[in-house]
Amino acid sequence: MTAYVADARSWRSPRLQRADEAVSAWAAETLSGIGSGAEALCVATLDSGAWESVHFWKTGLASGLAFANPRPFPWTLANSPTGRIAQSLSVRGPTFTIVGRADALTAALDHALLELASGRARRVLVAALDGITLEETRLAAVLLVDVKGTENLAIVATDSRPPWSAIVVHDTASETLAAVINRLEAAEFVAVGNDRDGWFEFRPDR
Amino acid sequence: MSQDRVVVTGVGVVTPLGCDPEMLWARLLNGETASQTWPDLLAEGFPVHRACRVTEGALEPDPTRRGRALTRIAVRAALSDSGLSPTGRTGVYVGTTMGESGVFEAIAEGAELRIDEGVGSVFANEVASTLRIEGPLRTYGTACAAGNYALGAAAAAIRSGAVDAAVAGGVEPFSRIAMLGFARSRAMSPDLCRPFDQDRTGMQLGEAAAFLVLEPERQALSRGAEALAVVAGFGLSGDAFHPTAPREDGSGMAAAMRACLAGSRLSDIGWVCAHGTGTVRSDAAEANALHAVFGDSPPPVSSLKGALGHSMGAATAVQAAVAVLALRRRVLPPNANLVCVDKTLELDVVSESRAAPALEGVLSCGYSFGGLNSALLLGAP
Numbered sequence: 123m124t125a126y127v128a129d130a131r132s133w134r135s136p137r138l139q140r141a142d143e144a145v146s147a148w149a150a151e152t153l154s155g156i157g158s159g160a161e162a163l164c165v166a167t168l169d170s171g172a173w174e175s176v177h178f179w180k181t182g183l184a185s186g187l188a189f190a191n192p193r194p195f196p197w198t199l200a201n202s203p204t205g206r207i208a209q210s211l212s213v214r215g216p217t218f219t220i221v222g223r224a225d226a227l228t229a230a231l232d233h234a235l236l237e238l239a240s241g242r243a244r245r246v247l248v249a250a251l252d253g254i255t256l257e258e259t260r261l262a263a264v265l266l267v268d269v270k271g272t273e274n275l276a277i278v279a280t281d282s283r284p285p286w287s288a289i290v291v292h293d294t295a296s297e298t299l300a301a302v303i304n305r306l307e308a309a310e311f312v313a314v315g316n317d318r319d320g321w322f323e324f325r326p327d328r
Numbered sequence: 329m330s331q332d333r334v335v336v337t338g339v340g341v342v343t344p345l346g347c348d349p350e351m352l353w354a355r356l357l358n359g360e361t362a363s364q365t366w367p368d369l370l371a372e373g374f375p376v377h378r379a380c381r382v383t384e385g386a387l388e389p390d391p392t393r394r395g396r397a398l399t400r401i402a403v404r405a406a407l408s409d410s411g412l413s414p415t416g417r418t419g420v421y422v423g424t425t426m427g428e429s430g431v432f433e434a435i436a437e438g439a440e441l442r443i444d445e446g447v448g449s450v451f452a453n454e455v456a457s458t459l460r461i462e463g464p465l466r467t468y469g470t471a472c473a474a475g476n477y478a479l480g481a482a483a484a485a486i487r488s489g490a491v492d493a494a495v496a497g498g499v500e501p502f503s504r505i506a507m508l509g510f511a512r513s514r515a516m517s518p519d520l521c522r523p524f525d526q527d528r529t530g531m532q533l534g535e536a537a538a539f540l541v542l543e544p545e546r547q548a549l550s551r552g553a554e555a556l557a558v559v560a561g562f563g564l565s566g567d568a569f570h571p572t573a574p575r576e577d578g579s580g581m582a583a584a585m586r587a588c589l590a591g592s593r594l595s596d597i598g599w600v601c602a603h604g605t606g607t608v609r610s611d612a613a614e615a616n617a618l619h620a621v622f623g624d625s626p627p628p629v630s631s632l633k634g635a636l637g638h639s640m641g642a643a644t645a646v647q648a649a650v651a652v653l654a655l656r657r658r659v660l661p662p663n664a665n666l667v668c669v670d671k672t673l674e675l676d677v678v679s680e681s682r683a684a685p686a687l688e689g690v691l692s693c694g695y696s697f698g699g700l701n702s703a704l705l706l707g708a709p
Binding site: 188211212 | 373426433505568
């Protein structure tokens with residue numbers, strides 16, 4: 123399977139106290155610039171909803187369960203950022219939230235390429251986000267399309283294990299995708315993946 | 329790319345109405361409900377005290393490992409039922425909503441645990457490490473639709489040749505965080521959950537794990553395994569509408585159903601195992617979706633949530649397991665706790681177990697917060 127990277131960006135933001143505010147801000151101000159027209163959405167994350175779950179329970183215990191504020195509850199779910207981003211970008215096609223470390227990015231790319239190859243979508247936004255309410259929030263995203271264009275950043279394809287020099291290895295999906303984007307901006311060949319889930323190579327196309 | 333059909337060869341369940349499929353099936357047909365009031369929830373000050381929880385089986389006493397125990401039991405049962413020995417090309421596909429919720433609760437209460445001990449991927453990792461599976465591990469954190477996501481992704485991976493077989497399903501240990509969140513959001517019924525009833529008052533929380541073994545039909549036949557059902561379709565859509573509420577016209581749900589049923593004859597669908605949470609708006613939206621897809625006479629409909637509660641990430645996996653049983657026996661299980669069907673929905677809600685000798689297909693639906701909709705079609709082999 124082959125697709126094209128039409129756009130790619132990564133961000134790091136300072137601590138945002140509330141997940142809904144953080145994701146709403148990203149969706150409106152940053153992802154809209156790259157994800158406009160996306161017909162499917164694949165989000166990879168390790169901890170979306172996790173810290174919000176801890177916070178919700180802690181504050182519920184502090185207030186007394188009968189008086190807990192229910193408003194943050196939806197953000198304890200890992201898929202809430204995906205839903206919020208889909209709402210902001212008007213994505214009415216398939217939306218995935220894949221939980222894991224860097225392997226979640228591999229899975230997200232796999233689903234994105236399947237959506238493009240099947241014809242169910244012509245533009246798929248692949249996003250990785252971690253640490254939503256931690257000291258530093260990390261978000262990276264690439265827009266994959268099914269047709270070659272003059273302004274495409276790279277070709278992405280499934281492959282057997284690429285040379286070690288090309289492989290980007292980081293702990294989380296967001297760090298890994300950000301590193302991929304950095305290498306692409308330097309017009310370097312780069313690959314991500316693992317032997318369990320498969321490999322994806324990105325070849326500069328400008 | 330394999331053109332072989334993807335079949336179900338094994339089913340494993342851990343539910344509040346039984347930890348083996350035969351027990352679960354018998355109690356569903358009897359119209360039983362697992363709903364009860366829990367003294368611990370009352371003592372801890374929860375606004376709602378009713379839930380459906382697993383009480384039998386060799387359960388892990390440590391609440392920070394409960395979901396992993398549910399997963400292990402259901403996966404082992406599914407593999408035993410199938411007779412499949414996992415190889416390096418067997419994938420593990422898991423859906424969940426809250427992850428190992430007990431870890432988050434313990435951290436909030438001061439325990440020194442790492443946050444990644446609670447995230448949803450711990451369940452697939454548990455299966456891989458205990459069963460020494462070396463294939464892909466995928467975790468879908470897509471809330472109440474997560475089981476369908478896992479099953480659909482597993483079937484696609486088998487068709488593409490990425491894996492030779494898969495263990496796929498969902499798990500949700502009882503979550504105090506979810507219990508609190510839904511109760512304080514006033515989404516919960518204070519007594520029984522009555523999906524599609526005119527006096528329905530909300531959902532009820534459950535817990536469960538359900539896993540299915542999927543493999544190519546040719547492989548199943550060659551090793552002498554029985555094909556219990558066929559994974560015949562899968563569809564997804566997004567509402568892009570609201571953080572928690574569905575589109576009232578059900579158009580997003582209908583889009584997932586249509587995507588799932590593309591290439592199938594509507595007349596082959598003999599039962600809809602509905603999302604049916606028992607909330608006023610969600611049940612009404614689902615009824616609208618069914619009419620949009622099937623016209624004036626949708627197939628008979630039941631929800632399992634009156635019997636089992638809403639086990640969130642496991643719910644659609646449990647539905648898939650029950651759909652397999654219904655196809656095998658050609659009987660439709662009832663919609664438990666139904667007193668008086670909501671006539672405005674214009675649905676044929678199954679009030680008592682019903683013979684369905686011509687049953688060829690079951691549409692199983694699940695929708696999550698954020699408007700992420702899913703539908704899975706299981707067919708007779």
